[in-house]
Amino acid sequence: MKAARYYGPGKIVVEDIPEPTAERSQIKIKVAWNGICGTDLHCFLMRFPKSPTPSNPNEISGETLPVTIGHEFSGTIVALGEDVDVERYRVGDAVVVEPVFSCLKSSCEYCTAGTHNLCPLVNCIGIGGFGGGLAEYIAVNQSQVHLLPANVSLEVGAMIEPLAVAWYAVKRSKYVSGCRTLVVGAGPIGLLTLAAIKAIDPSGTVFVSEPAALRRTLATKQRATMVINPLEDDVWARISESTSGKGVDIVFDAAGVQASMDVGLKCLRPRGSLIVVASWETPPKVDMNTVLIKELVITATNTYSGIHPELLDAVAAGKFHHLDELITKKILLKDVVEEGIKTLLSEKGSQVKVLVSPAS
Structure with a gap:
């Protein structure tokens, strides 16, 4: 073969x-x-x-x-x-x-x-x-x-594995209905993280930061609340305006670059959490004073464990679009x-x- x-x-x-x-x-x-x-x-x-x-x-x-x-x-x-x-x-x-x-x-x-x-x-x-x-x-x-599931195509089936990465990250973040979130980077994992949040909480507030036009369009189709081009707009300014200066509860870093870490920490409310989902080629520099002053939590997820049956049930139930x-x-x-x-x-x-x- x-x-x-x-x-x-x-x-x-x-x-x-x-x-x-x-x-x-x-x-x-x-x-x-x-x-x-x-x-x-x-x-x-x-x-x-x-x-x-x-x-x-x-x-x-x-x-x-x-x-x-x-x-x-x-x-x-x-x-x-x-x-x-x-x-x-x-x-x-x-x-x-x-x-x-x-x-x-x-x-x-x-x-x-x-x-x-x-x-x-x-x-x-x-x-x-x-x-x-x-x-x-x-x-x-x-x-x-x-x-x-019978109502899921084999093409979509090939995306269940990365969707499991995203689903696991959202579950590990302790997301609850009503949380405000920011997804930094709308590549495959970022878009699937957005999709997972919306599958769990269709009315949830999800901001997305992404420089590529195609990916911003797809983030809109995945029901992002606001899609921001970081090359043209100040991400924190847009989020601050939309949250009365409070920031977001959870940031999912799906970009894995220094700028994504920086903007993620800036946009978090005090005692918020940053979840690293991306792999890093170069380890980031972390502004520990910001982490200290805001009492932030930085954590990460590694693939997944034991969530495929639950995820496939959600896909079969039409919770993803x-x-x-x-x-x-x-x-x-x-x-x-x-x-x-x-x-x-x-x-x-x-x-x-x-x-x-x-x-x-």
Whole structure:
């Protein structure tokens, strides 16, 4: 079968590899769509800390480079291992995969507590091994496979993984109805964070700061209360005017740049919280005097843990709107580097979610 194989920074090759089989507790999936993630871009530009190397295998998968990449994917079941629950899963079912994996050892306090995303060895299918969504087929442990609701397309299904990141961040923020929030950065995670807030609280006040015109338009479609171009407007001035000078209760930093940290802290009310959802290439400088004076809380979220069933129920119930409009480009596997990764890197802001079809 064809698969996109990651050899290291700057080198992803679509090549032929053996087609997987479903082992005892595994489900074999024909991949329909795989979304390109910001992590894939980081891996292409530089060595990602969670990637194995040609000589150092991943501690859990045992794989060295090259590995098949892609972790945001949907597909249909084509085969079941002999120990798979046939009352739950059937050939032909549409599914999505929860790609995070951890050590699952009884000695690991995080895995035993159900917070496997905090396991010291936590990794992800499509990064640390075990196949990936940028391939025609993949075999995955049944515990990581979730049925896609009948009223949800496979295209939207490929966005469930990043939507889970956003849903988890909103849940961890202790958001309650009536909170005023600011989302800084309307890339895929920022827009999905906005969508998650509106799914939980349709009348909630959500400000969005984003310089790219397309992404501001999509934020408006996702029911943002106010969308601000930080290149033209003073974000704090606009928010201050709208909140009688009080600021917001929660900021979600989905940009991961110094300016996003600065404006986030400035816009928070006293005892507000800033949630870091973005990955940072360069660690930020934090104005600790502002944190001290306002008694602010700065925290972060790492992927997710145990929230896929609840999220899929919310998607099935129609609590999200226009998710399909966040898909701005669809390409074939053979074009994943030139039309996918390089386009996202060179035309930042002109795309949101690029989906790849691995079909022959």
